[in-house]
Amino acid sequence: MKPLCRELERHLESGAERLPDALGAHLTGCAKCQRAWRLHQAYQSALHAARREPMPACELPWSRIQAQLAARAVSRRPFAWVRPALAWGTAVAVVLAVGAVLFPFGAQPPSQGVSLVRTPAYVQPESGPAHNAPADTGTLVAAERTPPSMRVVAQATPRLRELTRPEPPALESPNTNAPAPRRRVTDRATLPSSDGATRMPTSRPNFEQSVAVASLPLTPFGVSDQAAGVEYLPISYGSPSSYHEGSSDEAVIGSF
Amino acid sequence: MERALAMDNLYAGAVDRTLTDEQLAAKAREGDTAAMEELYLRYRQPVFRIVYRSTRNADEAEDIVQDVFLKAFERLHTFREQSRFSTWLMRIALNLCTDRARMRQRRQELLTREAEHKLAWCHPDAPDPMETAQQNAFHEAFYTALNQLPEHHRQLIILRDLEEMDYEAIAHILGTSVGAVKLRVMRARRAFKAKLEPLLRAIGEIE
Numbered sequence: 001m002k003p004l005c006r007e008l009e010r011h012l013e014s015g016a017e018r019l020p021d022a023l024g025a026h027l028t029g030c031a032k033c034q035r036a037w038r039l040h041q042a043y044q045s046a047l048h049a050a051r052r053e054p055m056p057a058c059e060l061p062w063s064r065i066q067a068q069l070a071a072r073a074v075s076r077r078p079f080a081w082v083r084p085a086l087a088w089g090t091a092v093a094v095v096l097a098v099g100a101v102l103f104p105f106g107a108q109p110p111s112q113g114v115s116l117v118r119t120p121a122y123v124q125p126e127s128g129p130a131h132n133a134p135a136d137t138g139t140l141v142a143a144e145r146t147p148p149s150m151r152v153v154a155q156a157t158p159r160l161r162e163l164t165r166p167e168p169p170a171l172e173s174p175n176t177n178a179p180a181p182r183r184r185v186t187d188r189a190t191l192p193s194s195d196g197a198t199r200m201p202t203s204r205p206n207f208e209q210s211v212a213v214a215s216l217p218l219t220p221f222g223v224s225d226q227a228a229g230v231e232y233l234p235i236s237y238g239s240p241s242s243y244h245e246g247s248s249d250e251a252v253i254g255s256f
Numbered sequence: 257m258e259r260a261l262a263m264d265n266l267y268a269g270a271v272d273r274t275l276t277d278e279q280l281a282a283k284a285r286e287g288d289t290a291a292m293e294e295l296y297l298r299y300r301q302p303v304f305r306i307v308y309r310s311t312r313n314a315d316e317a318e319d320i321v322q323d324v325f326l327k328a329f330e331r332l333h334t335f336r337e338q339s340r341f342s343t344w345l346m347r348i349a350l351n352l353c354t355d356r357a358r359m360r361q362r363r364q365e366l367l368t369r370e371a372e373h374k375l376a377w378c379h380p381d382a383p384d385p386m387e388t389a390q391q392n393a394f395h396e397a398f399y400t401a402l403n404q405l406p407e408h409h410r411q412l413i414i415l416r417d418l419e420e421m422d423y424e425a426i427a428h429i430l431g432t433s434v435g436a437v438k439l440r441v442m443r444a445r446r447a448f449k450a451k452l453e454p455l456l457r458a459i460g461e462i463e
Binding site: 013014015040042043050051053055056057058059060062064065069 | 297308
């Protein structure tokens, strides 16, 4: 591109409506610049025509703007509570989330799972039968509790074996054929122990083995803490009837 | 409508007209409706001109003008007096024009320009079609090319070449430097001419 062509292009891009004489003389000999100049002239005349074009007046009255402003203000008012409500809700959610992280509900570590109720371990003498001894023989001897062998069971209430369910005391009844009234296990008195746990009375050595009851944690898989000698049985949900029918290796949660 | 305009002019004296735009804006921010009205009356037509250049439809332009002032009065608290009120208002108007242009493109122009011309031909007070045909074609070519431009180019052509604003004012409106505006205007003109040339050639304006 020749220098004059470049200069003409700069002139046209700046919006000039007239050309210097030197550039005017250049137009006669350069077809490309001549075409560009004609296009520029057409563009300028189109611009002038557009500027001269009659412009309609804006007939929008102020009253309509005012009414719209008022309507928008009214329509916005019912939702004025949304922002503060969202802010408060978010704040409460954050506080709850932080609290859940710092103080997890029911997430007591197994080594710290303190038995709420502990019963002493009862063992039978080596010569005697293990399970089917009569309850009133008095041959069971209280053994010292050794924590590693102690079995802690996670369940809500002390669990009794069906076989070792205590017989109710014989009542002096004229009708000897009538069945004796059953007593609820929970009616029995418990004795406080020295370590703070509740001890079952020694006069009723009906428990098969040492049973300690821990409230937490309740876990669906079961946790065994060998160091503390504590075993947490898996949890299953059911009714009191399933408590007797189910596996003895799982704790049953139900309404008793 | 004319009556409404006359009422506007009648009741517009509730506020001191010697106040500057920024002083009026400060009053309007505090809820002074008379100050809002004065601002509206000052800038209704300038905003309408810019918008009408972009839309070429008076009804649509009035709708946009209404939106511009509603948006401006609702967001007066965001107006910092680092720029002039008129600049801030024009920026809102250009942004709304851009939004409308996008919507219009999606709608694919329900009212085509051809239909408008047919109505004009049928109008009893319309001038002689033979006399105005060439001029209409010229206008048509011009605005067709303008509408084919990207929005940022179209805005610059309108502001600089049609409304004849100075570069500094355009720079304030667009939030950029004067040098950048000059460069963009140059590019916009080049693009506009490229769109305009075949249209003018088609109607015989240039060989």
